[in-house]
Amino acid sequence: MSNKIPRVVIVGGGFGGLATAKALRGAPVSVLLVDRNNHHVFQPLLYQVATSVLAPGQIAAPIRGLLAAQENTSVMLGNVTGVNAELKRITIDANDQTGVEIDYDYLVLATGATHSYFGHDEFAAFAPGLKSLADAESLRNHILTVFEKAELEDDAPRRHALMTFVLVGAGPTGVEMASAIAVMVRTTLRKDFRNIDPATARIVLADMGQRPLGTFAEELSEAAKLRLLQLGVEVRLGKPVQSIDEDGAVVGDERIPSKTVIWTAGVAPSPAGKWLGCEVDRAGRVRIRPDLTVSNRPEVYVIGDTASLDQDGRPLPGVAQVAMQQGRYVAKAILRKIEMRPPLSPFRYFDKGNLAVVGKNFAVLQSRGVKISGFIAWLVWALIHIQFLADSSLRFSVFLQWLMTYVSGRRGDRLIIQGRKTS
Amino acid sequence: MSNKIPRVVIVGGGFGGLATAKALRGAPVSVLLVDRNNHHVFQPLLYQVATSVLAPGQIAAPIRGLLAAQENTSVMLGNVTGVNAELKRITIDANDQTGVEIDYDYLVLATGATHSYFGHDEFAAFAPGLKSLADAESLRNHILTVFEKAELEDDAPRRHALMTFVLVGAGPTGVEMASAIAVMVRTTLRKDFRNIDPATARIVLADMGQRPLGTFAEELSEAAKLRLLQLGVEVRLGKPVQSIDEDGAVVGDERIPSKTVIWTAGVAPSPAGKWLGCEVDRAGRVRIRPDLTVSNRPEVYVIGDTASLDQDGRPLPGVAQVAMQQGRYVAKAILRKIEMRPPLSPFRYFDKGNLAVVGKNFAVLQSRGVKISGFIAWLVWALIHIQFLADSSLRFSVFLQWLMTYVSGRRGDRLIIQGRKTS
Known part of the structure; x- marks a missing residue:
């Protein structure tokens, strides 16, 4: 050099x-x-990969490709x-x-x-998180698999545990994931099974704090909570998670038998x-x-x-x-x-606002004094996320996919792919 | 019951x-x-997943979804x-x-x-095949990874081995895979790297038989062979593969150092x-x-x-x-x-014909006396494959993806996803 x-x-x-x-x-x-990794991931949409709406390739783009036209830049894996x-x-x-x-x-x-499992690293094996494409694909495989198993399970308690989902952490990821599962079981999966009704799945969202979406204004937390309850999500607030093992979680003093505990708390x-x-x-x-x-x-x-x-x-x-x-x-x-010029003034973050989706047609939005919840906020969410997807070719495909899932309830990427090797 | x-x-x-x-x-x-598996795979397009053109979800559909409307039918994983x-x-x-x-x-x-490795099961570890979505994803990961490694490799022989691809078997899968890699290295990957030129990759297609696409008419084999050579693929015919290990393959009496041997022979x-x-x-x-x-x-x-x-x-x-x-x-x-009716007359296969793609804009087609090669055959191939994709929602997305890749040379699904767990 x-x-x-x-x-x-x-x-x-x-x-x-x-x-x-x-x-x-x-x-x-x-x-x-x-x-x-060889790819940039649009993390705010990982939950849509985990719930089979989007394919991994729709929210991720190879870093080399994103920077290929920049001649002064190279990329190393x-x-x-x-x-x-x-x-x-x-x-x-x-x-x-x-x-x-x-x-x-x-x-x-x-x-x-x-x-972070706040010192409870033993939870990790039973309560995966959602940070990478591999996490999202693993969760997608897992969620689809528990319904397959439930369809074949004659024992009622075991069947209920297979159809129970516990989300630990009621921040945006926990709320979005809980509501996305609620929508999925009532639309996409509804007609797929003969012995079980996926719509009867139990979804529990637990948080130590007193309200979901703690970083939003209180009125928006309330709106989100109401919407979650309408979607059939059980919201457990102010309850610490005492333990998590392969058969479920203890939230406060309630044991919740579950084969799917998802960690979004820390x-x-x-x-x-x-x-x-x-x-x-x-x-x-x-x-x-x-x-x-x-x-x-x-x-x-x-x-x-x-x-x-x-x-x-x-x-x-x-x-x-x-x-x-x-x-x-x-x-x-x-x-x-x-260039030996005087330094910049100190960094200041300009907060454009926060958004979180709660199921279909509903989001909460907080931006510089504006606080809205409902369909309009959801539309803003959809437009902003399409806009921000890093790669222009992804935008169109995500938009089409959303349109299709929105209208038909179908989810294109409902695949359990097992046994892939990595090199 | x-x-x-x-x-x-x-x-x-x-x-x-x-x-x-x-x-x-x-x-x-x-x-x-x-x-x-929970999904039906459109196997003839697996090679396009392996070469990053299509996403797994574009050539596979959940079996439950395909049969959901059939009330007399249930599906079991x-x-x-x-x-x-x-x-x-x-x-x-x-x-x-x-x-x-x-x-x-x-x-x-x-x-x-x-x-089938024809009694050489020891080849399996070094020469994977292409039968399932997991196979195709593993190959995609692997092919993208060897270029990443080549970009960082200072030693010329090791770099060449990383950029050498050996396809064993010159049937449709081998021919399609070899030509797809040839097109990929010359278009999509060309501008991504700084130290290597992917277009210099070596691609060897080996078969024991005397011609590629042995089930087609001889003139079509000849046309395909010519096209492969134009694409820069080295075609080795009448040469058995003597051995395969982690450093390459011995084809006839030639040792070909390679980190990617793909088995499509049996x-x-x-x-x-x-x-x-x-x-x-x-x-x-x-x-x-x-x-x-x-x-x-x-x-x-x-x-x-x-x-x-x-x-x-x-x-x-x-x-x-x-x-x-x-x-x-x-x-x-x-x-x-x-219904106690008299039995059907014996089964007879009606052969509608065979098609194989050789890179971009070129295919060979043989159907009831018709034998053509070139662009028209390629168009027929594209139309038939879109038509046959099992799930109607997939058709549109595959068509769009092909159009985009065809026009721009971009491949959307260039992702190395590692460490996914299965349950």
Whole structure:
């Protein structure tokens, strides 16, 4: 590599990393984006893959393809294992080799988050989460399989456990997943079986807090709760999950026999803090400075779900918008440094608003004082999500699929695919 | 179950089993279709999933959905392990239980075929085949992964091995797969990489026979061979594959270093012959009578790839058309027996013709004396395949996807998804 062109290494091809890379298009830097997957996933729609509405390829796009036209950018499939900030070097596992070293002039860690079981790691085996395409496909396989088993099960208690779904965590993912299952069992699956009626499935949404969608205004939480109850979802609030095993969960003091417990309650950041050996917050996220760098490392940026930054006395939420805005900020900040111009003013998140879907035709929307729930909010949700899907070719296909599922109740991707090998 | 309504048990939801079930719609029988997968796969397009053109959901449909409107039919997810023809009973593994027994009045075994390595089972680990959605997804993951590794590989011989593809077997699947890879590396992947040029990939198609597409007329084999050479595919004929290991294959006396060997050379029938303990042909397929039943078992039918029947002195080929025509024949034959009407005249296969695609814009077509190759044959191929896709909602989506890939060279489903769990 020439010494003249600064090298920007971005780790992670999620919303933050991709936004950084795209904002560096045509800039006088050499960009390398490293991700352990070959694709960017539109995470807010993972629940639709898990409930057979969309195919994995409709919410994911190969990172290479997204950045192919950017001549200053290359993409590497690799798993980062460490950072040597002193030597400005990261180590990765790639191409079947461990400890491959890559030098950087600027480093952007956008490595996201995974599930947190709040110290109950033993729950993990029985209550998977929903963070990756593989998670979503596993859940799709599982949900379809429990109905197949229920159809063949003569023992009533076992049949009920197969047809009971427990969602732990009533944030957007838990609410969307619970309502999507409720809609699926009453529409798509209704006519498929002869011995069971999928519409009788029991769906329980549990949270320790006192209301669903805790980050929304109280009136919207109420609207969402009402809608969930209308959809037949049992909402259990203020009840901690005491235990989870292969036969179900104990929520408060109620044992719920279930073969499907889904965990959406907590997230744990990537090990970026450990790699850097720097200050982290209680959840383990890297405490970053208002210019999104790490203390004493003006060339190391940390953004998105793995970073912790307060704004107006409150931590920024772990949402796509924060990561994307941070990514674009970082790209500008790096260019300023290279061009020896004065630094940017500190990062400020511009909150465009929040949306969560509750089943068909219903969403809650909160944006800069506006609070609405119902069909209009749902329409806004659909339009915004089509708009934001990273790859233009995906938009049309998702739109068509939604239209078809909306009108007919059919779900195209109702496949249980077993035994795939990976290499 | 009432004794008055005869129970038809169909094993296998491929072309043969599905055709039987559909032809029994509204008939005075109770139909049970058992398959170990929840979906019917349109096998002739598996190679397009393996080469990232189509998504799994575009060539597969849930069997329940396909038969949901047929009130006399139920579907069961289960793996058949044996047949007791004396007691008219099959045993299956289903719902985590082994040895579940199911009684039948009529049995239709349409259990298809798997790969055969002609006694070289040790090849299986290094040369997967292409029979199921899981196979196709594994290959897709693998093909995309070797390019990712090649991009990072400094050692030239290792890089070349990563970019070399060996197809064993020059039947339709081998020819279609070889040409599809050739098109993919020259279009879709071309701009994705910085260190390698995917278009320089080496593609070798090997067969023991003297020509590709051996079941077609010689002039069409010649046309196909010419087209393969134009696409840059190396065609090795009359050369047996001596060995296959993790570093490549020995074809004739040439060692070809390769990280991707794909086996399309042979098929082995399902164990239907063993279950029935009846006469089989050299390949292990059940020898059936002209009415598609097994000797001395007028209530047991065997159809499709797992059956062996001669017509005009030659065995019927293992193609979808044979299985579908047999399935419809069996449905009629069963109804005749139930209604005490005279039996049907013996089964006769009506050969509508054969088609094979060689890359973009080129196919060979042979049908009742007509032999054409080139663009017109390719158009016919595209129309017929859209027409035959089992599920009407799939047709439109496949058509759109093809149109997009045809015009832009883009492939939507270029995803490496790792670590999915099955339950």
